[in-house]
């Protein structure tokens with residue numbers, strides 16, 4: 001099967017998954033106690049049942065639940081995710097305005113993780129059971145075990161309060177690609193990247209050490225190839241196969257982690273918006289962000305599958 | 319000067335159970351173009367010997383002492399770069415299991431071309447053309463099309479042929495074949511052996527063939543060394559070894575079936591099993607299994623002796639030596655066995671049948 005057909009097939013398979021995601025999100029949101037109308041009216045003690053009914057109709061919450069779902073889905077298919085109840089802004093507009101911040105943060109963490117983890121993993125595998133391996137194992141285990149919000153707080157404590165190199169929270173109203181923002185990005189980026197780096201490094205080291213014992217390695221050495229070529233050409237490609245799978249799964253945990261990290265660092269991304277939305281029972285916003293996240297994670301896995309097949313000729317696209 | 323001279327090679331493995339003396343004071347030499355066989359059960363130190371020649375012994379293994387002279391130069395005292403310029407170039411290896419020796423994620427062609435590009439400075443396209451020629455030469459049909467196939471798209475026999483092509487790619491002077499056909503089935507085994515033999519002729523390459531199968535030795539080799547417990551117990555020209563074996567262990571090996579294609583496990587017919595290399599039996603390490611063993615055998619360790627004069631093989635020039643007390647006169651009894659030879663028309667191997675006490 002050609003690569004293109006494989007991708008098309010996988011994209012088509014996403015549709016039923018997204019249906020499932022949409023139903024679950026919709027259901028969860030509507031099952032949780034506290035609805036937006038009650039919350040908004042709670043601020044206005046004089047509001048009576050008429051106002052309540054009025055608001056319900058305005059928000060589209062008056063119809064039976066299945067009709068609400070169908071209405072929402074109809075909107076989703078046309079790219080209309082509804083409005084934020086309070087500000088009356090379009091949900092999609094809110095998301096697009098916050099998305100770059102979150103993507104950049106995730107990307108930074110992810111790239112940082114890979115850049116640190118792959119060379120360290122290779123080094124540890126080549127120097128198995130020597131000092132460097134032991135040290136890197138200790139650091140990696142700490143990186144995995146430390147809760148990321150705590151690590152974030154420590155970075156603020158050291159980087160901002162002790163060293164004074166960074167402001168305590170993200171600069172307000174600075175454009176994303178300004179120096180101030182990018183400089184500040186380092187702190188939350190490191191926080192997210194640390195856990196990713198630690199687990200990728202461990203997997204890299206383990207799979208590489210395992211590959212190093214295989215006979216094709218001896219065969220490559222017996223050809224007279226320099227050790228560099230043996231490790232970086234023959235062994236690396238085989239060990240990357242398991243790393244790719246892990247990196248895809250990590251995307252999900254990076255997304256989840258960034259919700260908390262954005263709070264800790266007051267980073268103006270989708271994660272903050274999401275928490276705000278939950279607090280305010282902004283149904284439309286919650287559902288849209290969840291759906292977006294689902295699509296993103298599914299796409300990350302698709303990319304992993306493609307890479308996987310590109311690395312390993314034994315895998316066919318089917 | 320011989321092509322390869324191994325002198326007093328000792329290789330140990332430091333394992334949790336103790337030190338394994340995998341190769342003990344091994345001495346042998348191979349002439350240019352000669353086909354030299356090393357035979358013995360698994361654990362006799364054959365493969366370790368092979369890897370030592372290329373200095374590819376990995377920890378926990380360690381080459382303790384000795385010299386390995388290739389064209390007069392000691393491989394063990396070379397720099398890492400110098401050894402690398404010999405590996406794959408002047409000494410090449412055919413591995414036992416082609417399936418594991420090929421890297422699954424690179425095409426077969428590329429893996430063959432790799433060594434040529436490295437050692438002979440071929441350009442990518444030159445190396446590719448050479449590789450296609452080689453693939454055709456080792457008998458892979460539609461070589462050009464097969465060049466970019468991956469190992470899993472090759473059959474077992476074709477993988478082994480690819481490994482042979484890889485080993486021959488830089489026209490080596492010495493080809494080490496480590497059990498080159500054990501992973502294959504019988505019909506292919508014979509073909510591959512023929513292939514190796516005729517290619518070695520064509521490329522004028524010396525061969526060190528390692529196997530547990532005397533039939534394979536008979537097919538290809540000029541001279542044989544029989545190993546037991548990390549030590550050589552008999553060295554002889556191949557004809558002499560088959561018609562007139564001198565060491566009881568060799569006799570034991572042969573009284574089983576030295577015929578290509580027989581799949582019964584011939585080594586079961588020697589009672590007992592290889593000794594634990596961590597704790598070799600004292601004296602002659604074969605004595606627990608030897609039908610002729612006497613008390614003397616548990617006390618003194620026999621060295622390789624010229625079988626005619628009984629003088630140490632290291633002192634007199636001899637082409638047939640065996641490490642058994644029978645030749646130094648320390649044995650009271652005699653090695654009582656007889657050899658009958660059936661000439662087998664289908665195979666050029668003398669198929670010996672040995673009868674004697676040891677059965």
Ligand code: SF4
Pocket residue numbers: 565566567602603604605606608609610611612615620641642643644649
């Ligand atoms: S020395 Fe003794 S035990 Fe060893 S092979 Fe000769 S007869 Fe057998």
